Amino acid sequence: MTATLERHAPEPRTGPPALDVRGVSKVFGSGEDAVVALDGVDLSVAPGEFVCLLGASGCGKSTLLNLVAGLDRPTSGTVETTAARPAVMFQEAALLPWLDAGRNVELPLRLAGIGRAQRRERARELLALVRLEGQAAKRPHELSGGMRQRVALARALAAATGLGGEGKSREEAGVLLMDEPFGALDAITRDVLQAELLRVWEATGTTVLFVTHDVRESVRLAERVVLLSSRPGRVVREWATSTADDAEELHGDITGELREVISAHGR
């Protein structure tokens, strides 16, 4: 293992976007109590790109992610993805407590009707990818929070990439949607898992849409940071992290803008 964790400048990406959100609005409820969670959001993510969706609490990040995941329908607008089904990872690992780690990872493959032996082999590969080799027989309650979240990552990768295999194109590398996946972890574990996620992303070429409200996390992980405003959620601004020479300055910039967005609500 000599893979470095340094950021590479993104390669030019061509072809249709891996996911394309156009003019999406989402209204919860109706009449007086209607909450406009999203209003005319446009977002397009290239295959293999890592995008962070940043915004204050309650601004509609999860709502947008659920729309992309197909767990909910937009009130208006369209969501298109190249992947048949984007994989999702939540703040809780949401592993099935009666299945061991290996079988949890196998589950999406099982749902897709893939045979036992192939599933096993793929689960073993993916667990090794998240540095959990030899832990396939452990039950979720026997794992730490960080390990559970890595099993969930392996499971999401199984869902996103199926049986995987070498020589697959970026389009087939799947789409991974992550909703504050490290939000419930302690600082050191979060730091380690962020590094792991980057390593896995570089190794698999998966497209990632990552929701967070932590500016530092977004600057560290993403190639592109997208800031959402609150109530209604709209795209306020975007930053490309590769063009910024100074991460601290970029962090300062984004934080300033986020504060601006939040205080606009106090006026």
Next chain:
Amino acid sequence: MAADSTTTTAATAATTDDDAVDLGRGLDALDTPTEQRTPLWKRLLTGVVPPIVAVVLFVVVWQILWASAIWPEFKLPSPEAVFGTIGTDVADGRALSIIWTSISRAVLGFLLAVVIATPIGLLVASVPLVRSAIGPVLTGLQSLPSVAWVPAAVLWFGLNDQTIYFVVLMGAVPSIANGLVSGIEQVPPLLPRVGFAMGASRSQSARLIMLPAALPGFLGGLKQGWAFAWRSLMAAEIIATSPSLGFGLGAYLNEGQALSDMPSVMAAIILILIVGIGVELLFFRPAELRVLRARGLGTGP
């Protein structure tokens, strides 16, 4: 330190990466919950010894009460007389046939109850209309002593096995169905969402996610259902006695009363208790423990 600067940087890069791996491994090692397995002898000591001591104490107190002759013999026989009755009944095979009659009825009735209650529970849990219609009735029936059904059942079916099974079903079905409903209710909503996000169809979600997730609650319902089935059966056997009905534990108890044979009455009560507790300890408790332990929810011995 090496003189060549390029090897130095390569070496540092390698060590930082190794450090990261070590850090990850260290976190895994520190955070992994350690499971404390109590040794078998300790579990036996804390799980088996106290109830035995309690039973022995109970018999001793009984013996003392009997010896002090506060109550006449026909009201409180000696432990020896009662265990003697059980002994002779077991020896001549009568106890076995009586117990078999009751157990086979209870088991058959219980299985029938499972077959009936499971679809009801599934319907109530998954169809809101059905839920608001019969959910409260189901809960209400659970608190209605099923012995209340005996007179009606006798009038409807006459003195035969149908009456007995009807009463057993009325006792067990609501518990089992309610157990399944609450089991399904307690499934964290995130699980079916995750299943759907992974591409589970409705039937896959029910089979591979909802039902296994609801299993602990369902098992609780089954356990309670068995207890109710056994109780209802005893009530039915005591009240509905007839030569056309087989001779079970309830009938044995009833006969004891008719003959003013206190040792027989107490022997019957003890046998009823033993069967009820035995089935629970032999079947339900181990199944429940296995299911809970596999999910890291196991408590106590």
